[in-house]
Amino acid sequence: MELTSTWVEVVEWSHRPRRSSMSATREQRPTGPGEPRPPGWLWSGPDGRVVLGIFSLAFLVAFESLAVATVMPVVADELDGLTLYALSFAAPMAVGVVSMTLAGPLMDRHGPALAVRGGVLVFSLGLLVAGLASSMPVFLVGRAVQGLGIGFISVGLYVVIGRTFHEDVRARVFTVMTSAWVLPALVGPLLAGTIADLVGWRWVFLAVPAVALASLGLIWQALDRIDGDPAVVLEGRRVWWAALVAAGVLSVSLAGQRAVTWWPVLLVAALVVTLRYGPRLVPPGSWRGRPGLPRVIATRSLLGAAFVGAETYVPLSLVQHRGLSAAQAGLLLTSGAVLWFAGSWLAAHVPVLASKPLRVRLGSVCVLVGTAAGFLALLDEVPVAVVAAVWGVGGLGMGMALSTLGVLLLDHSAAAEQGANSAGMQISDAVAQSLLLALGSVLFAVLLTVGDRVGYVMVLGLASAVAALGVAMAMRVEAAPG
Incomplete structure (x- = not known):
């Protein structure tokens, strides 16, 4: 009965509320064990289980994303679904737009x-459907169900962090995370490939x-x-808007593949709707x-789209123009991921980087520098090691900027807004990345x-231009008042 009434309320909500100043002040206080604690408590203190749970759920979502990319050629071949x-x-990204739209106000x-x-259960159900699929359409249903669950999980992790841990x-x-x-x-593609070779690709999901x-x-x-605020409401039309945006994201991705003769019409229509x-x-x-807060979200979406846009073509260029194997080119992405973590660690632990706006600005400049790795990969006289080093600078910047922007989003949000704002940020990221990848694919x-090399220069130039916009936006990011 309680579950049913909750979902009925989701449909009936009409708008997000305004809170009194007294209520807003009270909501800023974490409801869990979120008081400042001395260094070293994070894993061993009373919230150690929470930290481990956050890590585990984020790890599983990340592993599935990378594992699917590894086994998809085998899946498509066995299920005759290359088209x-x-x-x-x-599909998961598009459906995730709908679940994130629902998740934010529902959690608030x-x-x-x-x-x-519910998100973990739905995610698990999607894995079972995909792992047991006998045809490609059924497999796609499983992937869409996974995306539905991931939307709830990703927003939920932000809310848990915001409501459990002190801002310090x-x-x-x-x-x-x-x-x-x-x-x-580091290990996902190898592990997924090994599982597929030993016991079959289905167990990557099952x-x-x-x-x-x-x-x-x-x-x-x-x-x-963690309690909610019963005064929080959601305009029912937002669910339909989310469905339209999801259809737009899906159509933009399909148009970018140019698999149908009328893809230009599909692309324009999808862009208009999105x-x-x-x-x-x-x-x-x-x-x-x-x-x-809007500037925080815009900065993150621009930097994320720019990095992903460059990341798509740098390894391909190294394979085609430098003669590297796919595995060797993949090491470039691994190095970027390691330095991404390093940037996040520096942002959280180095006193000289205590200023959040400073971290965002430094990180954004590093991302812009990192996009230059794509141009360097096109120059035969530039050593591959230099290309890898420059790309690593971009990864360092992403870690420093995006983790800080996540913190700033929570700083700018009252407790009853953290779910909706976290969902809005992630929806913005997904849409920005989908649009840039689709446009880049067509341009390329x-x-x-x-x-x-003309196609490479243009798509990398597009990524660099978006990164430059991100830098300009980052220079005006401010800390939350108070």
Whole structure:
């Protein structure tokens, strides 16, 4: 009965509330054991189980993302689904837009317990469907269900961090989340490939649900300690807007593959829908970079899209123009992931980087420098080691800037807004990255016929231009008042 009434309320919510100053002040205080603690308490103190649970859930999401990329060629071959290959990556991202839109206000109103637990169960169900799929369409359904669960999990982790840990240690918890992505980058592809070779690709999916449920158990009690604000409401139309944006993201990705003759029409229509309704799912002014929280979100989306845009083509260039193997080029991405963690660690532990705006500005400049690695890869006289070093600078910047922007988002959000704002940030990231990758794909394919390296120069130039916009935005990011 309680579960049913909760979802009915999701549909009936009409708008996010305004709180009195007294209420806002009270909500800023963490409801869990989130008082400042001395250094060294993070893993061994009373919240050690929570930190471990956050790490485990983030690790599983990261592992699945990397593992799927490793085994998808085998999956597509066995299920005869090569024509649907791109959808296996686009579907989870698109469906995640809808679940994140639901997750934010749901968690703000009722606390994260129901949504996070439901998200882990849905994620696990999607893994089982994908692992047991007998055809590619069924596999895609499983991938979409995974995306539905991931949306709830990703927003929930931000809410747990914001409501459990004091602002003085949030940067360190974000470093833990970052490390949860680095480890899969180091061992995920090899482990997934080994599992596929030894027992079959299906176990890459079927082995994960048990671990996911065990990870949920680590934060079970922490979820119960976080209350919601019954005054929080959601406009029912936001669900339909999210569905339209999800369709737009999916269509943009499909158009970028140019698999149908009418892809230009699909691309334009998808862009119109996405750009019209996307801004309605994020805090007002986010896509214009207005001061405060909107600028934090805009900066993060620009930097993330720029980095992903460059990351897509740098390894390909090293293979085609420098003669590296795919494994050797992949080491470049691994080095970037390691330095990403290093940047996050430095942001959380080095006193000279105590200023959050300073960390964002330094990180953004590093990301811009990192995008130059793509141009250097096109120059035969530049050693590959130099290309790797420059790319590593970009990874360092991403770790420093994105973890800090995550902290700033929580700083700028009252307790009853952390779910909605975290969801808005992640929706903005997903849309920005999808748009840049799709446009880059079209640009690359068209210009590659002009010259062998012209396409690379243009897509890398696009990534660098977006990074430069991110730097300009970062220079105006400010700490939360008070």
